[in-house]
Amino acid sequence: MTVNRPTIDHVRGAHARIRKYIHQTPVMSSELINRELDASLFFKCENFQKAGAFKFRGASNALLNLSSDELARGVGTHSSGNHAGALAKAAALLNVPAFIVMPDNSRAVKKKAVANYGASITYCEPTLQAREDTMERVQHETGCTFIHPYDRFDIIAGQGTAALELLSEVPDLDIVMAPVGGGGLLSGTAIYTKGFSQSIQVWAGEPTGACDAWESMKTGQLVPSVNPQTMADGLLTSLSDMTFQAISDHVDKILLCDEDNIVKAMQLIWERMKIIIEPSSAVPLGALMQNPAGYKSKKIGIILSGGNVDLAELPFTP
């Protein structure tokens, strides 16, 4: 039986489809960070992506795959933040109604962004059950098409386009890294990277306090995320069957990162590269700092997933 799975060609197709809507984000480096880690790091700056995160890639790819009938009824999703903002922004660009279900504990900066893009927001309790129930009700009322944040073929293919651009700019990487939450970015990254070259390793960084992907890899079974605790608010969700499959197939290693190393890595990037990244983006670098083996003198591409932070709620101390 042939299983229908996203491949490098789907990522290439997504890139052709979304290219004129997205920012081709820069790849940045820091001599000082390279010296500190004794490796050459290439940061793909999705914090500069539209709506402030890589999520805009998948969202715009999903929308551009819908029929005009579907688009007329609008799109909806439940998300704690960046996927919501990305879908709202992509919908606004295509003049399509967007219906967003957000947990009421979402960060203020993300609520504000979604509202600014003109989406209709429905708040709910911060549980997966409440999110799904509320979403079902909104779908029933509006007829909108539900766009899952990561358990979709076209979302995964869209997220993989960040790795496509990274590898077209720096083709001779030894390792490509992304953070892992629901696994959409990591799946797309891994599918593209291994399709591009089997000899490039794909690693992930995951918060120790939300290490369901690490446990799933270790046990070979999808272990859901139960009561995750991390400041990396983009990485609280569980893998889906689809992302677990892609990660099992293509990811070589998941490294854990404690909260203090998330702050250290985030501060290093803010201070040395003068760019704003959110805690989730700092997890791969923090994971390398926490596990300083196996990458010395290597060329490592890291996808900085986003830059949406509340400036009044930063973790830095004197």
Add this chain to the structure above:
Amino acid sequence: MTVNRPTIDHVRGAHARIRKYIHQTPVMSSELINRELDASLFFKCENFQKAGAFKFRGASNALLNLSSDELARGVGTHSSGNHAGALAKAAALLNVPAFIVMPDNSRAVKKKAVANYGASITYCEPTLQAREDTMERVQHETGCTFIHPYDRFDIIAGQGTAALELLSEVPDLDIVMAPVGGGGLLSGTAIYTKGFSQSIQVWAGEPTGACDAWESMKTGQLVPSVNPQTMADGLLTSLSDMTFQAISDHVDKILLCDEDNIVKAMQLIWERMKIIIEPSSAVPLGALMQNPAGYKSKKIGIILSGGNVDLAELPFTP
């Protein structure tokens, strides 16, 4: 009598001299900020410059102009921050001793940066008199060459190279803006811009609490800065005869910016462009927000002077 003043050719010469030592920094834009101001803004990102500020341009140009005898004895300066870091970094790259006199109330991040570059630091009281006296003593002891932060021909020419790069990337600007403190950046910017095209306006932004350049322009006399009060700690110093002359000759307008508009402009750039700038860098945009006349629909280049901030001491509130 021919007065010896820096011209566009000195800026071109400086650029040829320092080109391989500096970062050619990117020019960035934000659709949202453009919409908010009803103008097209092009930000020259000197926050990404080596040592985190445009000052590295002037410092490296000054050093590359010294004789090998002078270089062997080292260089020195007094500075509250970015010039100190820049001179220390340029000296380190050229393997030259650096002796830095810093007011003891300089920001921790700037003290740390200077120390990291391997310079010898001497702290003093935060007055111009104490800085000059201490510097004189250090010069006497070491034989180092004093590199004034802005009252030097080669420093001004070096700072002008940011405008050179900006105008080579976006030649059809209507207005070029820079912040003004001691006036080195503004002088170099104005000299290059007017040499490039007399039809481009040169504007400056200055904190209302440190408005000596604005007063000097108004009265036609160099008015020293007395007890300046602003969070834009790079803009506390007074003009010198040399920078006052260049500014009188070439600058069309100085706009004032209150402290609350510095914070608003800084927050807008952090949140929307996802880059870290220091308060001094936010002053031109804040000044435009405070004085919303005369620039609608114009193309405005703004030099973001630097990105050295203490992350534990930020002005943002919920």
